[in-house]
Amino acid sequence: MMNRREFLGATAGTLAASALSPAMAASDRVNLGVIGPGSRGQGVMRTFLRVPGVRFTALCDVYEPRFAEARKITGEQTPVYKDFRQMLDRKDIDAIMVATPLSFHEEHVIAALESGRHVYGEKDMAKTVAACDRVYQSVKKTGKLYQLGTQYHYAPWFMQALERIRAGKLGDITHIYAYWHRNNDWRRPVPDPHDQALERLINWRMYRQYSGGLLAELGTHQILFATEVFGSIPESAIGTGGIDYWKDGRETCDNVQVTYRFPGGKTMFFSSITTNRFVGMQIQVFGTGGSIILTEGGGTAYYELASQNSAVPQKLVVERGITTTASFRAEMPYRGPGEPLKIPDDQQGSPDFLACQSFIDCIRNNRRPGADELLGWNSGVTVALGNQAVDTGQKIVFAEHAKLPV
Amino acid sequence: MNCARYFYLLFHLPLIFATSPLLGQGQAFPNHNSQLVSASHQAMGTIFTVYLYADSPKSAATYFDVAFGEIDRLDATLSNYRSTSELSRINRLAGRSPVTTDPEVFTFLQRAMGYSLQSDGAFDMTVGSLMRAWGFFRGEGRYPDTQELKRARGAIGWQHVVLDAKERTVRFTISGIELDPGGIGKGYAVERVAELLREAGVRSGMINAGSSTIYGLGAPPGTKGWTVHVPRPGHDRESLSTVMLRDQALSTSGSYEKFFRLNGTTYCHIMDPRTGLPVQAMLQTTVITPSATDSDALSTAIFVLGPDRGKKLLDSYPKTGALWLQGKDPYASKTISWHWPGDLNSSGKRVREFWQATMR
Numbered sequence: 219m220m221n222r223r224e225f226l227g228a229t230a231g232t233l234a235a236s237a238l239s240p241a242m243a244a245s246d247r248v249n250l251g252v253i254g255p256g257s258r259g260q261g262v263m264r265t266f267l268r269v270p271g272v273r274f275t276a277l278c279d280v281y282e283p284r285f286a287e288a289r290k291i292t293g294e295q296t297p298v299y300k301d302f303r304q305m306l307d308r309k310d311i312d313a314i315m316v317a318t319p320l321s322f323h324e325e326h327v328i329a330a331l332e333s334g335r336h337v338y339g340e341k342d343m344a345k346t347v348a349a350c351d352r353v354y355q356s357v358k359k360t361g362k363l364y365q366l367g368t369q370y371h372y373a374p375w376f377m378q379a380l381e382r383i384r385a386g387k388l389g390d391i392t393h394i395y396a397y398w399h400r401n402n403d404w405r406r407p408v409p410d411p412h413d414q415a416l417e418r419l420i421n422w423r424m425y426r427q428y429s430g431g432l433l434a435e436l437g438t439h440q441i442l443f444a445t446e447v448f449g450s451i452p453e454s455a456i457g458t459g460g461i462d463y464w465k466d467g468r469e470t471c472d473n474v475q476v477t478y479r480f481p482g483g484k485t486m487f488f489s490s491i492t493t494n495r496f497v498g499m500q501i502q503v504f505g506t507g508g509s510i511i512l513t514e515g516g517g518t519a520y521y522e523l524a525s526q527n528s529a530v531p532q533k534l535v536v537e538r539g540i541t542t543t544a545s546f547r548a549e550m551p552y553r554g555p556g557e558p559l560k561i562p563d564d565q566q567g568s569p570d571f572l573a574c575q576s577f578i579d580c581i582r583n584n585r586r587p588g589a590d591e592l593l594g595w596n597s598g599v600t601v602a603l604g605n606q607a608v609d610t611g612q613k614i615v616f617a618e619h620a621k622l623p624v
Numbered sequence: 625m626n627c628a629r630y631f632y633l634l635f636h637l638p639l640i641f642a643t644s645p646l647l648g649q650g651q652a653f654p655n656h657n658s659q660l661v662s663a664s665h666q667a668m669g670t671i672f673t674v675y676l677y678a679d680s681p682k683s684a685a686t687y688f689d690v691a692f693g694e695i696d697r698l699d700a701t702l703s704n705y706r707s708t709s710e711l712s713r714i715n716r717l718a719g720r721s722p723v724t725t726d727p728e729v730f731t732f733l734q735r736a737m738g739y740s741l742q743s744d745g746a747f748d749m750t751v752g753s754l755m756r757a758w759g760f761f762r763g764e765g766r767y768p769d770t771q772e773l774k775r776a777r778g779a780i781g782w783q784h785v786v787l788d789a790k791e792r793t794v795r796f797t798i799s800g801i802e803l804d805p806g807g808i809g810k811g812y813a814v815e816r817v818a819e820l821l822r823e824a825g826v827r828s829g830m831i832n833a834g835s836s837t838i839y840g841l842g843a844p845p846g847t848k849g850w851t852v853h854v855p856r857p858g859h860d861r862e863s864l865s866t867v868m869l870r871d872q873a874l875s876t877s878g879s880y881e882k883f884f885r886l887n888g889t890t891y892c893h894i895m896d897p898r899t900g901l902p903v904q905a906m907l908q909t910t911v912i913t914p915s916a917t918d919s920d921a922l923s924t925a926i927f928v929l930g931p932d933r934g935k936k937l938l939d940s941y942p943k944t945g946a947l948w949l950q951g952k953d954p955y956a957s958k959t960i961s962w963h964w965p966g967d968l969n970s971s972g973k974r975v976r977e978f979w980q981a982t983m984r
Contacts, residue, residue, distance in 0.1 A: 268710065268724055269724065291727065403682070406686070407687065409825065567713060
């Protein structure tokens with residue numbers, strides 16, 4: 219079994235907070251280091267390299283085959299490390315991208331921040347409420363920038379949906395139903411299936427020691443969106459889930475359903491299953507004036523049919539009476555084709571690219587990221603306590619477990 | 625049944641019989657033997673089908689996830705139908721200023737421009753505006769009006785794509801340029817999937833991108849390679865040739881995939897970038913090479929160039945063979961081959977015989 223020491227590498231070093239980087243010009247090169255260039259990490263690396271002036275100057279992983287894969291992406295012999303502390307000793311790194319398993323986020327993000335680097339931290343912020351608190355406090359203490367790697371926060375159609383919601387165009391938002399449904403075992407291939415240590419390293423999402431399961435790895439996107447719509451973390455959560463189909467030695471649920479209650483009785487329901495992908499990734503936002511459906515590729519708004527009161531002259535109804543007919547149109551449920559959220563040309567782009575571009579822009583211009591430590595903490599504790607609700611089968615009251623650190 | 629449909633069935637039917645429709649979650653296949661399995665996935669406007677030998681349903685599912693995950697990644701990167709793709713971002717912005725892109729996309733574009741250079745522009749990714757003018761972008765084709773065609777012809781030309789390797793940027797020197805991945809994207813996806821499956825430990829498999837690009841990885845146990853039939857357009861029951869693919873790719877371009885007729889003339893979706901018109905008097909080309917990206921691009925290039933100039937182009941690609949089916953009429957066409965590894969069925973092999981032989 220892979221333990222923490224093995225994952226971190228053998229050599230321990232002393233962390234020293236270096237001087238903060240001076241402000242940069244818009245054209246300045248930004249050098250990035252990456253801790254954990256695995257599957258997701260490599261995808262984000264590719265995207266960062268589409269932003270002008272970005273270069274990866276160091277790579278760190280405990281699994282050696284990642285070095286060749288990541289170097290293929292950078293297109294050069296980028297220096298590699300098995301110990302992240304040694305990588306952080308380099309002087310030519312402006313920011314660190316952390317894409318390690320969830321249980322290591324806290325240690326890697328805090329070490330990077332305390333070394334004076336800005337951090338692009340893959341979601342979720344950290345695995346537990348206490349760990350989220352410590353990451354949040356470290357960002358505040360060091361004054362460095364922290365951006366949660368949650369690309370849909372930057373998706374133009376998500377942003378437009380939030381604008382419409384905040385402008386009241388959907389009335390009062392009362393419910394959000396969100397799904398991330400897949401139809402596969404959620405596994406990644408292991409070169410030697412009999413090597414249990416390698417299995418745990420590559421398929422870390424299956425093991426509770428490292429992973430928050432489907433709720434953390436998939437649900438964070440939708441949960442973050444719900445905290446933005448409702449403007450706070452939930453008040454309580456109830457949940458269920460289990461290992462009910464893929465009985466292959468995994469420890470994290472192959473399906474979860476969590477219901478969050480927000481202040482004012484607002485409700486979010488999240489479901490993730492691995493046996494059917496009919497609804498795929500979706501967020502359904504329901505308001506008294508309309509609905510918005512968001513997917514990975516776009517969004518559509520539907521407005522409720524207007525229901526107006528008007529005074530009726532008595533003689534029209536009482537004296538003349540009314541006529542019966544075979545159908546009553548107002549009962550027809552047809553909602554119309556909806557109004558696709560149109561994105562202007564100058565705002566187009568993939569969510570991943572816009573997230574990476576925004577992070578680099580924040581570094582160059584000393585600007586705070588949109589998906590900052592507060593949004594990271596909000597979604598992090600909501601996921602952690604949602605998982606606690608699933609694990610215990612109990613209703614979890616947030617006020618008893620989570621309070622934003624000062 | 626048209627030729628394309630026939631071609632599709634030709635590949636799929638035997639494997640439908642050969643594989644279980646639904647695989648359970650057991651640890652190994654019966655008798656602990658490696659078994660041929662297949663799965664299909666829609667992407668890039670076509671259907672990708674992967675066939676491979678696996679030891680268990682679990683390992684098969686993992687291989688398919690690897691394959692289709694990569695195809696989806698490349699679709700999200702290279703599609704000109706998705707506004708969020710990297711190629712769409714380049715198309716939107718490179719006419720205004722240089723666009724930085726990642727090493728993979730940059731290398732992909734370098735390869736594409738390399739084919740253009742070597743083929744004197746017969747292969748050209750900038751045909752996007754021509755495809756729109758001729759109605760082949762999201763459509764089945766139409767004759768463009770004169771002004772529209774003039775505008776489209778003024779907005780093509782691979783020479784107008786400037787790749788700066790030092791800065792890793794793409795720039796268009798004229799406005800309106802639109803890169804179209806149609807002649808190369810599926811081939812690149814097949815090539816990448818073959819690489820990943822090989823790295824994951826698959827020793828025998830076949831990757832089929834809508835039957836237009838096919839890669840044979842290794843060979844089925846006890847055989848010399850993966851059997852692929854090249855159809856004879858217009859002759860539903862005849863194949864032009866049968867080849868065995870082993871660590872080789874095969875791509876076919878045909879005028880019968882997407883076309884429209886007007887006043888007795890057939891206009892197909894393969895453009896001659898040098899004239900701005902659909903290629904005439906060529907029914908089908910097929911290329912076999914070690915690389916699926918090469919075979920995809922070259923089958924288009926030699927479709928435009930024809931056999932004489934096409935052979936000169938192919939000369940610079942080792943281990944490459946090609947077939948041309950030239951003519952306007954499928955019933956009066958001429959077959960030309962070049963280093964072709966299979967036999968040519970001059971009178972046409974009866975497909976029914978092939979089926980009977982296969983099923984026995």
